[in-house]
Amino acid sequence: MTKSSETILKSANSWIESGQKVTMATVIETWGSSPCQVGSKMIVNDKGDFLGSVSGGCVEANVINECLELIKNKNLFKKMHFTVQDESAWSVGLACGGEMKVFIELIN
Amino acid sequence: MKIEILKEIIEKKSLKEEFAVLTNLSNGNSEIFYSGKQLDKDFENYKDEIKNFYNLKKNGIIEGTQIFIFNYIRPIEVIIVGAVHIAQYLIDYLKNFNFVITIIDPRKYFTTEQRFQNVKIINDWPNNAFEKINTNTNFALITLTHDPKIDDPALNYALKNKFFYIGALGSKKTHIKRCQRLRETGFSEKEISSIYGPIGIKLGGKSTPEIALSIVAQLVSKTNDLLLNSKD
Numbered sequence: 001m002t003k004s005s006e007t008i009l010k011s012a013n014s015w016i017e018s019g020q021k022v023t024m025a026t027v028i029e030t031w032g033s034s035p036c037q038v039g040s041k042m043i044v045n046d047k048g049d050f051l052g053s054v055s056g057g058c059v060e061a062n063v064i065n066e067c068l069e070l071i072k073n074k075n076l077f078k079k080m081h082f083t084v085q086d087e088s089a090w091s092v093g094l095a096c097g098g099e100m101k102v103f104i105e106l107i108n
Numbered sequence: 109m110k111i112e113i114l115k116e117i118i119e120k121k122s123l124k125e126e127f128a129v130l131t132n133l134s135n136g137n138s139e140i141f142y143s144g145k146q147l148d149k150d151f152e153n154y155k156d157e158i159k160n161f162y163n164l165k166k167n168g169i170i171e172g173t174q175i176f177i178f179n180y181i182r183p184i185e186v187i188i189v190g191a192v193h194i195a196q197y198l199i200d201y202l203k204n205f206n207f208v209i210t211i212i213d214p215r216k217y218f219t220t221e222q223r224f225q226n227v228k229i230i231n232d233w234p235n236n237a238f239e240k241i242n243t244n245t246n247f248a249l250i251t252l253t254h255d256p257k258i259d260d261p262a263l264n265y266a267l268k269n270k271f272f273y274i275g276a277l278g279s280k281k282t283h284i285k286r287c288q289r290l291r292e293t294g295f296s297e298k299e300i301s302s303i304y305g306p307i308g309i310k311l312g313g314k315s316t317p318e319i320a321l322s323i324v325a326q327l328v329s330k331t332n333d334l335l336l337n338s339k340d
Binding site for chain 2: 009012013029037039076077103106108
């Protein structure tokens with residue numbers, strides 16, 4: 001219902017037109033109480049700038065790193081699976097107790 | 109995803125088309141799908157499942173496959189009759205959602221573009237204005253003038269064309285009179301009672317931004333009902 005998806009897609013296009021490398025992350029599956037709906041999107045460029053969101057802030061940093069790796073290694077796509085946060089401090093995970101899969105892909 | 113597909117998504121969205129994007133999660137290929145579209149070999153084997161998800165507007169990974177489908181639905185359109193002060197607040201709140209908004213007001217001094225940026229304005233009477241709009245049941249109407257000669261024709265049009273949400277600003281007394289006029293026009297009790305009047309959820313405030321917020325809350329709630337029901 002939010003406006004954001006349109007803004008994200010248009011920004012991806014203009015980033016690419018200005019010569020940046022752009023990856024898109026999409027939530028493809030969720031279980032439990034994940035905050036973002038299936039289809040939520042985030043774009044990340046080769047400098048690590050990002051727009052949009054795939055969670056309530058829990059896994060964004062990790063997704064951004066993976067997007068940068070994707071660009072660096074000249075890969076085209078990757079599937080990521082995030083589960084419930086474990087107890088160890090600083091680890092990436094979903095504090096909400098949800099579980100989600102994110103698909104990242106290069107737009108080329 | 110190929111840049112051509114991204115551009116096609118943006119274009120189809122701006123043309124208000126209904127379509128879906130398919131992604132093969134095992135090789136990264138994607139494709140745009142809509143009614144009657146022939147599928148590439150990547151997706152051809154699963155065409156029945158894809159059509160099923162598409163018809164139900166279901167998003168996600170199709171069971172037992174590596175195919176992800178995401179539906180882009182026709183936008184929900186909101187017609188606001190009355191370019192009054194509340195309309196400015198409404199537009200401010202509504203810009204965060206995926207609505208297409210049109211303001212109708214025959215009174216020239218209200219409809220200056222300075223007051224309403226990035227919104228379509230039709231400076232005409234509702235009956236003339238609706239001739240220029242291709243409406244459907246994904247439309248909502250909000251009347252704000254509480255002037256019968258402006259609001260009533262719009263309400264008549266929205267009732268006849270089965271808008272999913274119709275709300276009319278005005279006091280309880282104004283609404284009773286309004287209902288009486290609609291009765292005399294020949295609308296049934298069921299049709300008349302589908303109008304939200306006085307408009308908005310009970311928020312307890314009387315200031316302009318509070319009234320606008322109460323209208324937006326009601327509109328968003330009814331829009332979510334609509335989107336949920338279309339999935340069943």
